[in-house]
Amino acid sequence: MPQPQRGPGVQIGHIFGIPIYLHPSWLIIFALITVTIGLQFTAQHPHWSPAEHWVLGIITSLLFFASVLFHELCHSVVALRYKLPVKSITLFVFGGLSAIEREPSSAGQEFKIAVAGPVSSLFLAGVFWAIWQYARPGDAIAAMCSWLAYINLVLGLFNLVPGFPLDGGRVLRGIIWGITKDYRKASQIASASGRFFAYLMILGGIWLVLRGNWIAGLWTAFIGWFLLEAAKETYVQVALRETLAGVRTDDVMLREIPTVPRDMSIEEYIHQVLRTGRRTHIVVGGDHPSGLISLQSARHVPREEWVSTSVQAVMVPMAKVQAAKPDEPVLDVLQRMQTSDINQMPVVSDGHVVGMIGRDIILQVLQTRLHTEQHA
Numbered sequence: 001m002p003q004p005q006r007g008p009g010v011q012i013g014h015i016f017g018i019p020i021y022l023h024p025s026w027l028i029i030f031a032l033i034t035v036t037i038g039l040q041f042t043a044q045h046p047h048w049s050p051a052e053h054w055v056l057g058i059i060t061s062l063l064f065f066a067s068v069l070f071h072e073l074c075h076s077v078v079a080l081r082y083k084l085p086v087k088s089i090t091l092f093v094f095g096g097l098s099a100i101e102r103e104p105s106s107a108g109q110e111f112k113i114a115v116a117g118p119v120s121s122l123f124l125a126g127v128f129w130a131i132w133q134y135a136r137p138g139d140a141i142a143a144m145c146s147w148l149a150y151i152n153l154v155l156g157l158f159n160l161v162p163g164f165p166l167d168g169g170r171v172l173r174g175i176i177w178g179i180t181k182d183y184r185k186a187s188q189i190a191s192a193s194g195r196f197f198a199y200l201m202i203l204g205g206i207w208l209v210l211r212g213n214w215i216a217g218l219w220t221a222f223i224g225w226f227l228l229e230a231a232k233e234t235y236v237q238v239a240l241r242e243t244l245a246g247v248r249t250d251d252v253m254l255r256e257i258p259t260v261p262r263d264m265s266i267e268e269y270i271h272q273v274l275r276t277g278r279r280t281h282i283v284v285g286g287d288h289p290s291g292l293i294s295l296q297s298a299r300h301v302p303r304e305e306w307v308s309t310s311v312q313a314v315m316v317p318m319a320k321v322q323a324a325k326p327d328e329p330v331l332d333v334l335q336r337m338q339t340s341d342i343n344q345m346p347v348v349s350d351g352h353v354v355g356m357i358g359r360d361i362i363l364q365v366l367q368t369r370l371h372t373e374q375h376a
Contacts, residue, residue: 009090018076020069023092034061041143052140060144065091067124067152071159072096074120075167078113079104095155103241104174107186111174117167121156125149163194165230187238194231198224241331243369244362249333250326252365253347253355259284260311262291266298267306273298280344282353283315289353291315292346323348324357334362 009023038057041048068091075098076086087099104110128149135142162172169190176186205221258278260269262285273279279295293315301309324333324345333345337359344358
């Protein structure tokens, strides 16, 4: 399921220049699948030794996650073909996540990137099925490949369900986008479809619980809840993108640049913040900016040292400050702020600070535009 997301966890390598991560939650599903497969092999092949059951269970589980990685790589390779940067691929409790940094620019790109994942899983299902057919009945290879063929078939078909955030939802959006030429309308329909199927899974999970199947019921309902929240979040991202389309940093930045001298004490700086409400300032020495000081960085200094410590001691030097450009899209600036967990950036042009941009300013613009659209 390709989404512009993060790559948390432990990095295990690179493929085609894309960092591959294991999220801590992956250990949960890996253990569950290994235990499930081990118990299944124990029941189906009682003549095998316990070591054979569990070793084969671990190998099959690893091959399953290799299949998930192959699924995500196919998304990413098609995205790279269209010059869409892929930040990372993360394996986590629900499978895999390709962090594609930008949305496709056309319906055709959307369709091809989305459909690549399910097609790859169905391809693997066919490969494992063929090996199963030619393997000797009852041996380890046959048992392993029969399970992998089945699970890849399920993975491919499940991801074709036509609703966000599944691949099928993006396939649906690509088709509707291509027909209507309206990206936002296509996203709205795909998101609604995703919410519908998510509610079905939640109700199905409750039904299973009521019938006494607690594990399958709770797991199904939990996946449905996850899909529901992801469908809502995906559409919010689309609405954000559409609402802020065409807005540049220069259009909304504050041209009044709050400054403080580099020899100002932390004590004086805190009082200035309380007096003006401005939480980020450019530190100047003479006529030149030296760095950036914020309330957050000032608070790292112990209270008893505020009087004797200058802002220069805790500022971020200008060479290390993340800055925006006047002609940079506001949406790109907001995404950089979220990734780096910062609230404000100076706007720099030709080496000179020409303004300040913050999350609060961007959100005010967003709220104003949304309010205007609702009452237009």
